[in-house]
Amino acid sequence: MRVWRPSRINLRQLILMLSVCSTLALLVAGALGVYQAQREQLISDTLDTNEAFAQKLAATISDILRQAQQDLAYAAGRMGRSDMDARVVQTELHRLREQGVSFNAVSITDSDGIISFVVPKTLQLEGRRASQPGPDVADRYRIATISRPFVSLLGNLAVQLTHPLQTPDGRYLGYVAGTFYLKADGGLSRLISQQFFRNDTYVYVVDANRLMLYHPETERIGHPVKGNTVIDEVLQGRAGQQRLVNSQGIDMLAGYAYAPLSKWGIVVQRPTAATLSRLSGLMRHVLWLTLAPAALLMILLWMLSYWIARPLRELALLVQHGYEQGLARRVRSVRGWYFEAQQLKRALLAALDMVEARMGQLRDEAYVDALSGLGNRRGLNAALLACKVAGRPFSVMVLDIDFFKRINDQYGHDAGDRVIQQVAQLMRSQAREADALFRMGGEEFLALLPGTRLAAGVLVAERVRAVVEQTALLPDDVVTVSIGVAPWCEGDSALTLKAADEALYRAKAAGRNRVMAAPDCLQEGSTQA
Numbered sequence: 001m002r003v004w005r006p007s008r009i010n011l012r013q014l015i016l017m018l019s020v021c022s023t024l025a026l027l028v029a030g031a032l033g034v035y036q037a038q039r040e041q042l043i044s045d046t047l048d049t050n051e052a053f054a055q056k057l058a059a060t061i062s063d064i065l066r067q068a069q070q071d072l073a074y075a076a077g078r079m080g081r082s083d084m085d086a087r088v089v090q091t092e093l094h095r096l097r098e099q100g101v102s103f104n105a106v107s108i109t110d111s112d113g114i115i116s117f118v119v120p121k122t123l124q125l126e127g128r129r130a131s132q133p134g135p136d137v138a139d140r141y142r143i144a145t146i147s148r149p150f151v152s153l154l155g156n157l158a159v160q161l162t163h164p165l166q167t168p169d170g171r172y173l174g175y176v177a178g179t180f181y182l183k184a185d186g187g188l189s190r191l192i193s194q195q196f197f198r199n200d201t202y203v204y205v206v207d208a209n210r211l212m213l214y215h216p217e218t219e220r221i222g223h224p225v226k227g228n229t230v231i232d233e234v235l236q237g238r239a240g241q242q243r244l245v246n247s248q249g250i251d252m253l254a255g256y257a258y259a260p261l262s263k264w265g266i267v268v269q270r271p272t273a274a275t276l277s278r279l280s281g282l283m284r285h286v287l288w289l290t291l292a293p294a295a296l297l298m299i300l301l302w303m304l305s306y307w308i309a310r311p312l313r314e315l316a317l318l319v320q321h322g323y324e325q326g327l328a329r330r331v332r333s334v335r336g337w338y339f340e341a342q343q344l345k346r347a348l349l350a351a352l353d354m355v356e357a358r359m360g361q362l363r364d365e366a367y368v369d370a371l372s373g374l375g376n377r378r379g380l381n382a383a384l385l386a387c388k389v390a391g392r393p394f395s396v397m398v399l400d401i402d403f404f405k406r407i408n409d410q411y412g413h414d415a416g417d418r419v420i421q422q423v424a425q426l427m428r429s430q431a432r433e434a435d436a437l438f439r440m441g442g443e444e445f446l447a448l449l450p451g452t453r454l455a456a457g458v459l460v461a462e463r464v465r466a467v468v469e470q471t472a473l474l475p476d477d478v479v480t481v482s483i484g485v486a487p488w489c490e491g492d493s494a495l496t497l498k499a500a501d502e503a504l505y506r507a508k509a510a511g512r513n514r515v516m517a518a519p520d521c522l523q524e525g526s527t528q529a
């Protein structure tokens with residue numbers, strides 16, 4: 001046999017534990033919420049900034065390349081009109097080299113693809129064939145172009161802007177070219193490196209063939225970029241932002257934009273880890289700010305736990321050893337200043353409402369009839385015992401479905417079951433919340449009406465009989481019930497049930513579809529419900 005042992009944890013300790021755990025949980029949840037909100041904000045702000053920066057840089061590069069093309073066109077016009085006068089050519093080439101967009105080299109290639117002039121002279125490229133690929137150089141350069149990356153005669157990876165040279169009468173003389181060395185200082189490198197970047201943010205540029213034109217790590221310039229979804233997006237002419245793991249396996253926050261003039265993609269990105277690096281310092285600051293309020297809250301919880309637990313502790317100590325002389329007086333002296341303590345104090349001073357408590361037990365499956373959903377015989381016995389212990393009067397109503405065998409024979413047992421269920425539902429619709437309804441088996445039902453005298457019980461029975469008769473329970477027939485009602489025979493529940501059964505038999509004998517009351521209870525008073 002298991003020995004009951006009192007718990008060593010009291011209510012105050014439970015309140016303190018619950019309060020402390022709840023406070024800690026709220027602090028942790030709040031900290032996590034702040035962390036997540038700040039984290040998402042940092043990521044969102046970085047993505048927005050990088051996208052805006054990429055769009056600005058794409059516009060800047062396009063503007064500068066457009067200006068470079070205009071400078072080349074202007075120089076080409078002057079040189080063509082001079083019929084390639086050497087002095088004019090040298091002047092324009094020096095101007096393009098020194099006052100333009102920082103070309104690493106400026107040259108003129110004649111209609112046969114031979115370099116005739118170059119600045120700076122130290123390159124010593126005059127008389128050599130241009131290194132640009134293509135079977136027909138003359139046709140290729142009859143329009144302004146921005147080349148793909150190529151390896152120049154001196155071994156530099158380069159991008160070249162060209163403009164055709166023509167005489168006023170339209171004769172093609174060759175082209176003037178401005179060259180950017182991708183891995184050398186100046187040119188494209190100077191243009192991008194002059195932009196202000198901070199906090200590990202950097203930019204790279206790719207051409208339409210996914211070749212790297214610019215990157216802070218110069219060894220990557222000229223190599224194709226693979227496995228990068230941002231490149232897929234930007235080379236389709238789109239601008240936007242994306243968090244991704246790049247081709248080097250680094251988590252990045254990237255903004256990107258497209259430069260349509262050159263068909264280049266510009267990507268500005270920053271490692272996610274760098275973006276979130278200052279978040280830990282922010283969280284430490286938040287935690288320091290919450291320590292003082294948390295300490296004050298703990299002190300307040302410690303005080304409140306004492307005042308909350310005190311009435312219940314006093315009541316528990318009073319009833320610990322059972323009933324003693326003067327127990328009621330000492331219970332009354334306990335100050336129950338909140339609802340639960342007041343209710344517990346009241347429960348110790350007054351008897352429980354036994355009928356309602358017993359009625360609540362009827363909800364258990366063991367006390368319910370499976371077909372009708374009403375109580376069964378076991379439930380009835382429990383309810384009768386509760387009424388007897390409480391000493392409260394009640395009325396009994398016994399109901400029987402008229403000619404139920406004929407319903408089964410004519411319509412089938414399924415229809416009979418449905419009639420039983422519907423009659424049970426109609427009884428519920430006319431019953432009060434405190435009334436207890438039972439199915440005694442077959443087509444017989446019973447209702448206990450606590451606190452109801454005979455006259456009121458007869459009224460309830462008549463309402464049930466009328467509603468059953470008026471409800472279409474069968475398609476081509478009317479279902480009626482006979483009901484017997486009896487008052488409580490004080491001290492003897494069996495006599496009460498017997499009187500109700502006898503009243504039921506008299507109702508059937510009188511022609512069915514009627515209510516009969518027990519003959520010796522007709523003078524009972526009205527309802528006390």
